[in-house]
Amino acid sequence: MIVSPVRFEHRDCALGIGTATPRLSWQVVTGDPEWSQTAYELEFDGTVVRVDSAEQVLVPWPFEPLRSRSRATVRVRVACGEQWSGWSEPSTVETGLLSADDWSARFISPRTTDGPAPILTRTATLRPGIATARLYATAHGAYVATINGSRVGDEVLAPGWTSYQHRLRYQTHDVTSLLHEGENDLEVLLGNGWYRGRLTWSGQRALYGDRLALLAQLEVTYDDGSVEVISTDEQWSATRSGILEDDIYDGQRTDLRFVESTVEPVEVLDAELTGLVAPEGPPVRITEVLPAVEVWQSPSGRTLVDFGQNVVGWVRLRVRNAREVTVRHAEVLEDGELGVRPLRSAKATDSYLLADAGEAVLEPSLTFHGFRYAEITGAEVHAEDLEAVVVGTDLRRTGWFSCSDEDLEQFHRNVVWGMRGNFLDVPTDCPQRDERLGWTGDIQIFSPTASFLFDTAGFLSSWLADLAADQHPDGSVPWVIPDVLRTESPTAAAWGDAAAVVPWVLYQRYGDPRILERQFDSMRAWVDKIASLTADGVWRGGFQFGDWLDPTAPPDNPFAAKADPDVVATAHLVRSAEIVADAARVLGRDAEHYAALATRTREAFARHYVTSSGRVLSDAPAVYALAIEWDLLPTAAQREQAGQRLADLVRANGLRISTGFVGTPLITDALTSTGHLDLAYRLLLEKSCPSWLYPVTMGATTVWERWDSMLPDGSINPGEMTSFNHYALGAVADWMHRTIAGLAPAGPGFREITVRPRPHAALTHASARHHTPYGEASVAWRRDNGRFTLDVAIPVGTRATVHLPGAEQISIGHGQHSWTVADPCTEPEGPVSTVRELMDLPQLWAETVALLVEHGLGEDPADIARKAAPYLDFPPTELPVFLARENPNGAEVRRAVAELLS
Numbered sequence: 094m095i096v097s098p099v100r101f102e103h104r105d106c107a108l109g110i111g112t113a114t115p116r117l118s119w120q121v122v123t124g125d126p127e128w129s130q131t132a133y134e135l136e137f138d139g140t141v142v143r144v145d146s147a148e149q150v151l152v153p154w155p156f157e158p159l160r161s162r163s164r165a166t167v168r169v170r171v172a173c174g175e176q177w178s179g180w181s182e183p184s185t186v187e188t189g190l191l192s193a194d195d196w197s198a199r200f201i202s203p204r205t206t207d208g209p210a211p212i213l214t215r216t217a218t219l220r221p222g223i224a225t226a227r228l229y230a231t232a233h234g235a236y237v238a239t240i241n242g243s244r245v246g247d248e249v250l251a252p253g254w255t256s257y258q259h260r261l262r263y264q265t266h267d268v269t270s271l272l273h274e275g276e277n278d279l280e281v282l283l284g285n286g287w288y289r290g291r292l293t294w295s296g297q298r299a300l301y302g303d304r305l306a307l308l309a310q311l312e313v314t315y316d317d318g319s320v321e322v323i324s325t326d327e328q329w330s331a332t333r334s335g336i337l338e339d340d341i342y343d344g345q346r347t348d349l350r351f352v353e354s355t356v357e358p359v360e361v362l363d364a365e366l367t368g369l370v371a372p373e374g375p376p377v378r379i380t381e382v383l384p385a386v387e388v389w390q391s392p393s394g395r396t397l398v399d400f401g402q403n404v405v406g407w408v409r410l411r412v413r414n415a416r417e418v419t420v421r422h423a424e425v426l427e428d429g430e431l432g433v434r435p436l437r438s439a440k441a442t443d444s445y446l447l448a449d450a451g452e453a454v455l456e457p458s459l460t461f462h463g464f465r466y467a468e469i470t471g472a473e474v475h476a477e478d479l480e481a482v483v484v485g486t487d488l489r490r491t492g493w494f495s496c497s498d499e500d501l502e503q504f505h506r507n508v509v510w511g512m513r514g515n516f517l518d519v520p521t522d523c524p525q526r527d528e529r530l531g532w533t534g535d536i537q538i539f540s541p542t543a544s545f546l547f548d549t550a551g552f553l554s555s556w557l558a559d560l561a562a563d564q565h566p567d568g569s570v571p572w573v574i575p576d577v578l579r580t581e582s583p584t585a586a587a588w589g590d591a592a593a594v595v596p597w598v599l600y601q602r603y604g605d606p607r608i609l610e611r612q613f614d615s616m617r618a619w620v621d622k623i624a625s626l627t628a629d630g631v632w633r634g635g636f637q638f639g640d641w642l643d644p645t646a647p648p649d650n651p652f653a654a655k656a657d658p659d660v661v662a663t664a665h666l667v668r669s670a671e672i673v674a675d676a677a678r679v680l681g682r683d684a685e686h687y688a689a690l691a692t693r694t695r696e697a698f699a700r701h702y703v704t705s706s707g708r709v710l711s712d713a714p715a716v717y718a719l720a721i722e723w724d725l726l727p728t729a730a731q732r733e734q735a736g737q738r739l740a741d742l743v744r745a746n747g748l749r750i751s752t753g754f755v756g757t758p759l760i761t762d763a764l765t766s767t768g769h770l771d772l773a774y775r776l777l778l779e780k781s782c783p784s785w786l787y788p789v790t791m792g793a794t795t796v797w798e799r800w801d802s803m804l805p806d807g808s809i810n811p812g813e814m815t816s817f818n819h820y821a822l823g824a825v826a827d828w829m830h831r832t833i834a835g836l837a838p839a840g841p842g843f844r845e846i847t848v849r850p851r852p853h854a855a856l857t858h859a860s861a862r863h864h865t866p867y868g869e870a871s872v873a874w875r876r877d878n879g880r881f882t883l884d885v886a887i888p889v890g891t892r893a894t895v896h897l898p899g900a901e902q903i904s905i906g907h908g909q910h911s912w913t914v915a916d917p918c919t920e921p922e923g924p925v926s927t928v929r930e931l932m933d934l935p936q937l938w939a940e941t942v943a944l945l946v947e948h949g950l951g952e953d954p955a956d957i958a959r960k961a962a963p964y965l966d967f968p969p970t971e972l973p974v975f976l977a978r979e980n981p982n983g984a985e986v987r988r989a990v991a992e993l994l995s
């Protein structure tokens with residue numbers, strides 16, 4: 094039996110934690126299927142505390158609260174009855190500076206306020222006998238610290254991006270090994286980062302302030318226990334660096350010929366220290382380095398490089414005897430050259446001035462780009478001279494999916510890469526153009542997928558603290574967090590709903606009620622705000638993004654979705670009110686007000702927007718998906734009819750996707766839950782444009798912003814917003830995990846699990862694995878010779894309900910389980926029976942044949958039917974209904990079938 098070392102809060106590394114009472118979690122592995130925890134003991138500093146409890150995730154700190162800068166080494170052991178396990182390996186937590194009073198340092202800034210990238214320096218003379226040393230640091234801007242020429246830590250763009258007016262993260266670095274007795278050089282480079290750099294497409298700079306500043310406190314503890322503190326104060330000086338320009342959107346220009354400039358005094362600023370917070374999740378780091386795949390000359394004679402993967406980071410290159418080297422970046426090529434139009438005003442260019450002296454390795458330090466391709470000028474380079482340095486928040490990977498369809502697997506890889514690039518300290522919409530903002534709508538829909546693939550608990554709870562901080566006093570929620578758009582009264586459904594949805598998703602996935610507790614006022618304020626916008630129970634009018642980027646909207650008008658934005662808005666009010674009621678129940682608060690609001694709004698929705706036969710205004714797939722999944726249809730019959738109608742619309746559109754940001758994450762669930770699993774699969778596996786797999790057929794390595802960011806002819810979509818790295822439409826991966834593989838949370842933190850794979854003839858196997866807070870859960874199925882085999886493993890501390898095809902539900906405890914039953918999948922109907930059945934529908938048949946002949950599929954009806962059969966995937970008995978609905982005159986069906994066949 095193995096008990097893992099304890100984990101503190103949601104931190105992988107617990108150095109510099111921001112709480113005096115960190116909660117503890119551990120995992121247990123045992124071969125004994127009957128084992129269950131009845132008690133645990135925690136040990137710290139000779140004190141052992143016993144608690145009779147089955148809980149092993151985020152249990153309360155049982156010892157005296159820790160003080161600032163204190164270390165605690167903790168072990169755990171667990172019991173089932175009187176049988177105790179051995180002690181776990183110890184793990185150590187160390188607090189940061191828990192109160193503003195712990196800082197003797199003050200923010201310092203160069204006297205010359207407008208220069209680029211200054212270096213702040215000081216020499217520290219230390220006595221012999223250094224035992225440990227910590228550097229606590231943060232900046233207005235981004236900082237890179239070195240001690241005696243060695244880099245401190247491995248963070249990129251520290252301190253990251255928060256709502257700086259309210260919250261500024263500081264980092265705790267262990268610098269013991271970098272210091273020595275005698276003189277030590279401390280140097281900190283400051284860049285513009287998000288603080289003073291350009292942000293948004295408006296061209297604005299310095300949205301938080303125009304002075305770069307550093308706050309740093311070096312605390313050296315000697316062997317004799319004495320402590321020396323070296324803080325930023327007037328004893329530091331400022332000097333210039335060789336960095337001439339640095340900007341997140343535009344890139345960095347570095348003069349490597351630069352020699353030491355004059356040293357000037359610094360000014361101590363009167364800046365507040367009250368908003369300083371310790372990080373809750375991991376920092377941005379270099380997470381991978383990819384070699385170049387190919388280097389070649391473009392049609393216009395430029396040197397281009399392909400890294401084979403759309404990434405976020407920068408290019409590292411080795412040059413020889415070069416004077417000035419320029420690196421431009423792009424996600425795609427167009428007409429054989431870099432396709433930079435999607436970057437809009439972002440220059441995404443790094444350049445270097447060199448002294449023409451031999452070999453140099455070049456890379457920036459204060460910027461990042463979204464790119465797969467780069468163009469190099471000023472140096473002759475070969476593939477072996479080039480690397481793509483991948484950066485992003487260094488989240489722990491927790492989720493995997495695989496299946497027998499290679500394109501679907503590639504799509505899933507694209508979702509993972511999209512997340513890696515866009516989880517860069519805040520959850521951004523895209524990483525390449527003049528945007529890269531924490532768009533609320535995008536993460537609202539993607540948070541379930543994100544939380545399966547990586548441990549996002551600390552990352553997103555920190556972002557939610559920014560959301561609450563930037564939320565307006567009237568409850569409205571900015572479109573982007575941190576809020577740099579500063580829109581007046583931002584109340585857009587699906588975007589602002591991130592305030593309610595994201596905390597709820599985190600609670601479901603990580604079982605942490607404190608996230609709900611902390612966000613509750615923010616959640617409630619949002620719902621109160623939007624409830625105040627209703628008339629006769631529905632939320633009408635006002636600015637809405639609606640079902641943003643519905644593929645039928647023209648490239649220059651992404652607002653023009655088929656789904657009525659008011660219907661979308663009212664549906665979201667129901668959902669968020671319900672979430673607030675659920676959260677209130679978890680927290681033991683009064684849920685009644687919000688539960689009643691949800692019920693009233695649901696009734697109003699039905700009254701205004703649902704017909705007695707289950708039609709939902711404006712008869713678009715997205716509104717059916719919302720109405721079905723959020724239970725907005727009053728009767729079972731209406732729900733079934735709505736499901737039928739959704740299925741018809743999906744078929745009529747030739748299985749191509751026709752939803753935007755709002756409908757896309759729900760449509761496969763809505764089809765599944767109304768009995769149209771086959772269509773859900775076919776929609777997901779469709780390859781013609783627009784569809785999830787179309788970009789895969791075009792060689793995509795990330796998820797695109799638009800269904801057709803690149804058009805079938807290889808040209809770039811002419812729309813203003815055409816990113817090739819947007820995670821939003823990848824939100825369907827959550828359905829792949831839950832429904833294709835069949836692994837879903839059913840209780841907070843996966844304490845209860847639903848295992849319900851829904852196999853389909855299109856796949857011979859599928860599997861998913863997830864590191865839940867309790868340990869690894871996995872589901873794998875395969876179809877083979879008429880048999881369906883399911884292998885399941887769930888961790889200690891959880892239970893699962895298993896739905897085996899064609900069998901009763903089974904409740905299981907931890908351990909490995911396996912079953913084999915008859916394969917429930919029927920192979921798709923063969924052409925012959927389809928022909929025969931079609932032949933039974935003479936009037937329809939005549940029309941269909943006429944149409945097919947028109948489309949050049951030949952003259953012979955049997956032959957035509959054989960070719961057409963795979964496209965006419967629904968049971969022929971449904972055809973008359975479908976056709977009557979679609980088109981009493983025949984024109985519509987012509988169009989629909991033509992599309993099916995085109």
Ligand code: BGC
Nearest residue numbers: 522523532534535638641814
């Ligand atoms: C972003 C989106 C965002 C949207 C708002 C775009 O420019 O890239 O992903 O949600 O604006 O509608």
